[in-house]
Amino acid sequence: MNTMISSPVVANELPSTPHYTRPTFLMCPPKFYDVDYVINPWMAGNLHRPSRDVAFAQWNGLYQHLKTMADIKLLHAREHAPDMVFVAHTAVVNHGIAAISSFAHAQRQPEEKYLREWFKEAGFLLWDTPRETAFEGEGDALFDGEGRMLWAAHGVRTCLHSHRHLADAWHTRLTALHLIDPRFYHLDTCFAPLANGFVMYFPEAFDVESRAKIEAAYPAEKRIIVTEEDATHFACNVINIGQNVVMHQLSHSDLPDRLMDQGFEVTQLALGEFLKGGGAAKSLALRLSDLDVTNGL
Ligand code: ARG
Numbered sequence: 064m065n066t067m068i069s070s071p072v073v074a075n076e077l078p079s080t081p082h083y084t085r086p087t088f089l090m091c092p093p094k095f096y097d098v099d100y101v102i103n104p105w106m107a108g109n110l111h112r113p114s115r116d117v118a119f120a121q122w123n124g125l126y127q128h129l130k131t132m133a134d135i136k137l138l139h140a141r142e143h144a145p146d147m148v149f150v151a152h153t154a155v156v157n158h159g160i161a162a163i164s165s166f167a168h169a170q171r172q173p174e175e176k177y178l179r180e181w182f183k184e185a186g187f188l189l190w191d192t193p194r195e196t197a198f199e200g201e202g203d204a205l206f207d208g209e210g211r212m213l214w215a216a217h218g219v220r221t222c223l224h225s226h227r228h229l230a231d232a233w234h235t236r237l238t239a240l241h242l243i244d245p246r247f248y249h250l251d252t253c254f255a256p257l258a259n260g261f262v263m264y265f266p267e268a269f270d271v272e273s274r275a276k277i278e279a280a281y282p283a284e285k286r287i288i289v290t291e292e293d294a295t296h297f298a299c300n301v302i303n304i305g306q307n308v309v310m311h312q313l314s315h316s317d318l319p320d321r322l323m324d325q326g327f328e329v330t331q332l333a334l335g336e337f338l339k340g341g342g343a344a345k346s347l348a349l350r351l352s353d354l355d356v357t358n359g360l
Pocket residue numbers: 102103106146149152171202249250251252300340341342343346
């Protein structure tokens with residue numbers, strides 16, 4: 064039986080749930096990573112094209128870099144779960160509660176039970192999502208940089224009806240965003256709330272109403288607009304730890320300079336083997352520590 068919660072909960076009322084005092088992430092090595100099927104447009108044409116050796120070297124580069132500023136927990140990779148390396152889509156975590164994904168595609172559903180086991184073992188409270196309301200973790204639901212509210216997408220993978228259930232896990236405010244471009248099938252491919260009240264995003268991935276919601280929440284000087292060229296190189300798929308932003312390497316882009324102008328330190332790493340599967344830096348690490356700890360607030 065999974066531990067289920069049905070009332071508002073705050074972490075410090077739950078002494079048994081983990082409370083990390085350093086930025087902490089979960090990663091899963093690409094031991095069985097491959098493009099075995101096509102469930103997003105980036106995978107088309109890339110069937111069995113990733114090199115596992117290169118993928119491992121790239122993943123290790125990210126792991127070693129993150130270890131200089133965060134604690135990293137490791138999840139065992141499992142055979143027949145080639146996308147498990149993209150662990151960020153398996154859950155959303157805050158205040159010791161893990162809202163577990165209900166993957167839209169059958170190919171990723173086997174990952175759910177491994178994550179449930181890991182979170183249970185680590186002492187988290189599990190918030191399961193009904194199978195009929197697809198929800199894909201941090202792929203489609205991201206807290207703002209302070210952890211005060213959730214941005215949640217629908218339109219491709221995650222179903223609009225999952226949003227209320229998700230918000231109930233923390234009794235938090237949630238703003239729905241509608242994704243309209245199949246290339247940007249997850250929110251974390253086109254939208255990144257950052258520390259210090261910034262947001263980085265590719266506006267054309269959203270419908271007009273959603274863009275208006277983002278503009279209403281963030282003043283113009285806090286919005287970092289990403290070009291289509293950069294967005295198609297997964298520039299929005301970043302890991303943010305306080306002032307640090309970690310992303311796949313971009314060529315001929317002014318985005319790193321624009322981020323540095325706003326006080327961020329940008330690290331660009333080669334993650335090309337993972338672009339073949341439709342993900343980059345953000346997809347490879349799931350945040351476990353609360354936002355105040357992760358961003359040093
Ligand atoms: N192949 C994985 C999937 O389609 C890749 C996930 C990467 N997601 C992302 N948001 N970048 O589910």
